[in-house]
Amino acid sequence: MSESAKTVHVISHSHWDREWYMPYEKHHVRLIELMDTLLGLMEADPEFRSFHLDGQTIILEDYLQVRPEMRGRLEHFVRNGQIQIGPWYILQDEFLTSSEANIRNLLIGLQDASAYDKVSKLGYFPDSFGNMGQAPQILRQAGIDTAVFGRGVKPTGFNNEISGSYSSMFSEMYWESPDGSKVLGILFANWYHNGMEIPTDPKQAALYWKTKLQDAEQFASTPHLLFMNGCDHQPVQTDLSAALNTAREILPEITFVHSNFDDYIASVKAALPEDLAVIHGELRSQQTNGWFTLANTASARVYIKQENQRGQTMLEKVAEPLAAFAALAGKPYPHHLFTYAWKTLMQNHPHDSICGCSVDEVHREMMTRFAKSFRVAEEIALESMTAITSSIDTESVYEGQDAVPFVLFNSTGWKRTGVVVTDVDIQRLPIGSQDRESLISKLKQINPGDYTVVDPKGQAVPAAIEDLGVTFGYDLPKDKFRQPYMARTVRVTFHADAVPPLGYRTYALVRQAEVEASTGSNAADQAHDSREMENEFLAVRIQNDGTLHVTDKRNGRVYQDLGAFDNTGDIGNEYIYKQPEGEQTLTTFGHPAVISLHEKTDFHTSYDIIHEWEIPAGADERLVEEIAGFVPFLERQAQRSEETVTLRLNTRVTLEQGNPFVRFNTRFNNQAMDHRLRVLFPSDVEASVLRADSIFEVAQRDIQPSVEWVNPSNAQHQQAFVNVSDEEGGVTVANLGLNEYEVLRDGRNTIAVTLLRAVGELGDWGVFPTPEAQCIGEQSCEYLFIPHEGGDGRMESFAMAYQEQVPWMSVQTAMQPGALPAEYQFVEWSGANLALSTVKIAKSTGDLILRWFNTTNESAELSWSSSSEVRWYKSNVIEEPGELLPEGSCKLSIGRAEIVTVGGVSKDE
Known part of the structure; x- marks a missing residue:
């Protein structure tokens, strides 16, 4: 640090975990008290200059929900710059929320803050459990050039005790994304509580400042020292002005300022040395002993992660693109509903919520929020599909046939092949049009076996039709009362081949006499008891212990021992996995399984x-005693109990025609406690690095941890997949809401994906029992094994993993004329190694927004076009219009790891 005169910048704040060791409403009551106190203090004490409202605008909503009469006073202090708000809606966990959820968080935070005419343009990550590598790029695109954060760089131990080597000599450094975007990074080297509860008494203040100044000076690169006056749920220090006056009196050589981040950062920037370190990409505390990275929150309460994946996907990959397509066809885009649905979902995204590391009541309430958000998104998707299908010409396609058309939507960015299941009403009869008996009798006369599925060319599609009998349904017209009906309904399972991306294809149920019968495939001729499956890409053999041997027919590679399970005890907590000392890991290798054919069709x-x-039924009795006695988890001596329970794992493995992957669904009723269950996929690929889907990047990570790492486990975060590969090919294991993986250092580079982690306490700073974190009861997990070739094969496997996150969507329509063809693609694009991230309509402009990211560190070429007459411009992550692209140009050169957003404005406007 420079020897210049020192300035102490005291920034008042309260880090507001919306819910955590108490349920939301208990924290809510205390928030109201805090805000009332803050506003009263600012009116009474002109020397109390500033308060940082924790970087999240949801605090404003939560306060005004109870105190709407305080809006005017609150707005006054925000507009005067005394209360700093934004830029986020909530303080999320960056690795457990999707790429687009991170962007919606920023967009909605900025939109809400704009109502107050002030927003803190600061990348605020005080307590994220690791930081995403693309944060500097995202911030730069949003006009933010500085980030402050508390984790990921320096080694920290329990209660943020410092040990080991450093990524930076100073608390100030530059942070660079994989694309080269760079921001000033400021680490809370002494945490965000190093200036809390400053004494007013001179003797106490002298002791306080002696220690605190030494702690701050050892990390600061400038004479400007940061002191955060607050902590988790910390009440406002009402005598701070007196405390600062005391400090000025006893230390006149130091300037004490009740500061804010704008002033502090400006002072730091003016005094920065030239030799600041540059840190790169993800901040995951890898140069540590590995015990306190909190990565195991990725597997706490897996059911929450699964619901989050389901809800995020329905919003960003289904409802938004479908609503955008409907908007291109003239239907208003429901921005208000999307904002409500996203806010409801994001109320589950704070780090202590989505990480599953709160008390049980918190997570029970989360499940209600997940359901509410999902239902809104589902309704938007249905309304959008209905609007689109009402304009599809089905009459000319199925003219003269007894046809029941339905439309299948592919809202992903790639052509899609797969097995689709949808319910179709062969006939509907309004209730009241006949007496009940006659109505039901007429519907029962229909023979579903008379029907088959055809595509728009009239060709038969391999399908199975299950009769669901007579069912009840209803329509809700926009201009009249509800219309109930009875219907003869069938469940149609069929093979959809190469459905266009960002588009749809119309199918129909047609009487078989009107179409050629479909032909079977070679797969259907196999013996039912062979334990073998084969398609054009893969040959699968199931072994006696239930593991799979898979031969990739494209290159001859054989993958063995796939799909075994391992099980260990866990005497840790919701934050951290800890296997009992000396315990031997249990596996299903060599244990005979019961194997039976479930279904064999043409497809x-x-x-x-x-x-x-x-x-084992759980940990032994020592664990209960150790938790109650607040024994740190690293000092626990508990082992697994000798009592056992039966874990019945029912895994359905499926091979589809047209797809080079094996689909797994594992279901079980967990009745054991204090344990972890994983599924294992040996890759047998020699590689020193892996690739994991992360936030706007496919992050490359070392398989072998750092020399400082002593934790036997090296579990990490993933989004859609993890990959181990070499130049000749490799393995991608995809998942739905299973966010924790580990590549084992077992000589086979086995990919282990956590299916369940059952623990009984919150952990952290106190004793908080969480019996529901044991996850007792029914569980279901979905994942895929995707072998791939070299060259483009790796990216093709990533695209499949991204697609499999997204459900097929279909809706029944009528025989009708229309302006849209039976098969259509609303947006076309191409670009090697690029992944499509979003298709939506911008709220601020009403323009069509498309976003991609480059999954590699190599440049790429992007081209695209839309079905509508659109003039394009390059935008950014917050959807601001940029410079117009040349007339007719729909091409861009994309840099390494770049996030690129384009906007399209109608030429009619």
């Missing part, structure tokens, strides 16, 4: 593999 084959597995 897919599936087997059920059942393991009846005896595992």
Whole structure:
């Protein structure tokens, strides 16, 4: 640090975990008290200059929900710059929320702050459990050039105790994304509580400042020292002005300022040395002993992560693109509903919520929010599909046929092949049009076996039709009362081949006499008891212990021992996994399984593999005593109990025609406690690095941890997949809401994906029992094994993993004329190694927004076009219009790891 005169910048704040060791409403009551006190203090004490409202605008909503009469006073202090708000809506966990959820968080935070005419343009990450590598790029695109954060760089131990080597000599450094975007990074080297509860008494203040100044000076690169006056749920220090006056009196050589981040950062920037370190990409505390990275929150309460994946996907990958397509066809885009749905979902995204590391009541309430958000998104998607299908010409396609058309939507960015299941009403009869008996009798006369599925060319599609009988339904017209009906309904399972991306294809149920019968595939001719499955890409053989041997027919590679399970004790907590000392890991390798054919059709084959597995019922009695006695988890001596329970794992493995992957669904009723269950996929690929789907990047990470790492486990975060590969090919394991993986250092580079982690306490700073974190009851997990070739094969496997996150969507329509063809693509694009991230309509402009990211560190070429007459401009992550692209140009050169957004404005406007 420079020897210039020192300035102490005291920034008042309260880090507001919306819910955590108490449920939301208990924290809410205390928030109201804090805000009332703050506003009263600012009116009474002109020397109390500033308060940082924790970077999240939801605090304003939560306060005004109870105190709407305080809006005027609150707005006054925000507009005067005394209360700093934004830029986020909530303080999220960056790795457990999707790429687009991170952007919606920023967009909505900025939009809400704009109502107050003030927003803090600061990348504020005080307590994220690691930081996404693309944060500097995202911030730069949003006009933000500085980030402050508390984790990920320096080694920290329990209660943020410092040890080991440093990524930077100073608390100030430059942070660079993979694309080269760079921001000034400021680490809370002494945490965000190093200036809390400043004494007013001179003797106490002298002791306080002696220690605090030494702690801050050892990390500061400038004479400007940061002191954060607050902590988690910290009440406002009402005598701060007196405390600062005391400090000025006893230390006149130091300037004490009740500051804010704008003033502090400006002072720091003016005094920065030239030798600041540059840190790169993800901040995950890898140069540590590995115990306190909090990565195991990725597996706490897996059911929450699964619901989050379901809800995020329905919003960003289904409802938004479908609503955008409907808008291109003239239907208003429901911005208000999307804002409500996103806000409801994001109320589950704070780090202590989505990480599953709160008390049980918090997570029960989260499940209600997930359901509410999902239902809104589902309704938007249905309304959008209905608007689109009402304009599809089905009459000319199925003219003269007894046809029941329905439309299948592919809202992903790539052509899609797969097995689709949808319910179709062969006939509907209004209730009241006949007496009940006659109505039901007429519907029962229909024979569903008379029907088959055809595509728009009239060709038969491989399908299975299940009769659901007579069912009840209803329509809700926009101009009249509800219209109930009875219907003869069938469940149609069929093979959809190469459905256009960002588009749809119309199918129909047609009487079989009117179409040629479909032909079977070679797969259907296999013996039912062969335990073998095969398509044009893969040959699968199921072994006696339930593991799979898979041969990739494209290159001859054989992958063995796939899909076994391992199980260990866990005497840690919701934050951290800890296996009992000396425990031997249990596996299903070599344990006979019950294997039976579930289904074999022209287009897919599936087997059920059942393991009846005896595992310990929980930890022994010592764990209860150690938790109650607040014994740190690293000092615990508990082992697993000798009592056992049966864990019945029912895994359905499926191979579909047209897809080079094996689909897995594992279901089980967990009755054991204090344990972890994983599924194992040996890659047998020699590689020193892996690739994991992360936030706007496919992050490359070392398989071997740093020399400082002593934790036996090296579990990490993933979004859609993890990959181990070499130049000749490799393995991608995809998942739905299973955010924790580890590549084992076992000589086979085995990919282990956590299916369940059951623990009984919150952990952290106190004793908080969480029995529901044991996840007792029914569980279901979905994942895929995707082998790939070299060259473009790796990216093709990533695209499949991204697609499999997204459900097929379909809706029944009528025989009708229309302006839209039976098969259509609203947006076309191409670009090697690029992933489509979003298709939506911007709220601020009403323009069409498309966003991609480059999954590699190599440049790429992007081209695209839309079905509508659009003039394009390059935008950014907050959807601001930029310079117009040349007339007719729909091409861009994309830099390494670049996030690129384009906007399209109608030429009619």
